[in-house]
Amino acid sequence: MKKLKKTLIYLFLSVATIISIYPFFWMIVSMTNRSVDVTQGRQLPGTYLFENLRKLFDQVDMVTALTNSAIIAILSTFFTLFIASLAGYGFQMYRSRGKDIVFNILLLSMMIPFASIMIPLYRLFGRISQTAPIIGIDTLAAASYRPLRPLFSSSSLDKTRRCSRKT
């Protein structure tokens, strides 16, 4: 009975693993195939890897795309660490009634769906980059908007964890 249960668990996990990993495998295999073969679901690696890569760099400005992604990734990581750790330290080490209230108000911003502020943000960034044209709209968006989220996911997690320990 115990053995059967063990086998079932391993079987279940193996199936889940295959489902999880398969799309990655297929993505890598498809890298080496022609588009026609990909749409027909070819499973074996082909010989078109370099041709595909050449096509990619010919048709799309990959260098710019990668540079942009890198700028956004680096800036937003930097600001995330900087702003969130500053605020986390301030809220935790200098606790006061006022700050607790402010923290809870800020926590509400987590409930704001991105879709609902997308258009005002678009207009806001448009206005900012008009007055300060050197700062691109994308850089601004990445560097200012994205870092704010992790502050809350970590702090609220911390809160829930404290709750769970209490019970």
Next chain:
Amino acid sequence: MKQLTNKNSIGWLFVLISVAAITLFYFYPMFDALLLSFQSGMGANLEYIGLANWSRLLNDPTLRQALINTMTYLIVQVPLMIVLALFFSVILNDPDLKFRGFFRTAIFLPAVTSLVAYSVIFKYMFSVDGIVNQLLMNLNMISEPIAFISDPVWAKVVIILAITWRWTGYNMIFYLSALQNIDRSIYEAARIDGANSFQQFIHITIPMLKPIILFTTITSTIGTLQLFDEVVNITGGGPGIQTISISQYIYDLSFKYTPNFGYAATVSYVIVILVVILSIIQFKVAGEKE
């Protein structure tokens, strides 16, 4: 006393940047969206039109379809994913399990993919001559390929499967880290009292994980209400508007059709209202006092 106020103001300095930034990038846009919902016009030429946008909401067939679709995704996908993630985390928390690290990594792996990339892969996998159809035909489960993407019902199934694939491992990690905080001796005591593993799961694991389950349910609900990338890339909202989501409709209203920021902002407030209502319900159901 003087030192105390001094210390307090230093604390305010620490939180100043985040307060300013969140006000500028979350609360101000919320307020701006509210103002926008009373305006109409093309692009940037807006004028106040009172409540016309809000009354248009009530008789908008596309919005109704988008709401139905989004609620369908929500009601089917979130419970499915939460249960699955709980299941995985309990299995993978067993210290006697071999290859635990490997299984954990494998199941978490989908969470690192970019939304657009995995959506495109799912689109190809579920195409008429894609591998899913080939597999099902080889197993003799179907005699003819299913048109997953162009069938209104199957298209929704594909989208739900895709989201579940992407986010189950992500939610599992939250449960795993919470499970590590549960004292093993509680389970031992339960076992001595004769509780089987199912009873242990219902009476110990679930109550202990309740705060985290609530947290993941709310974040998943918010996430699903904002569903965008998957729908746009897998079906493009089609066939017709059968799989369109609210976010995609807002996007279409603002940037694809004749730009109408005013009405788009009004529709976006529908999401805000939904999020608030659903979060209150979820808090009530979970019975949180705090």
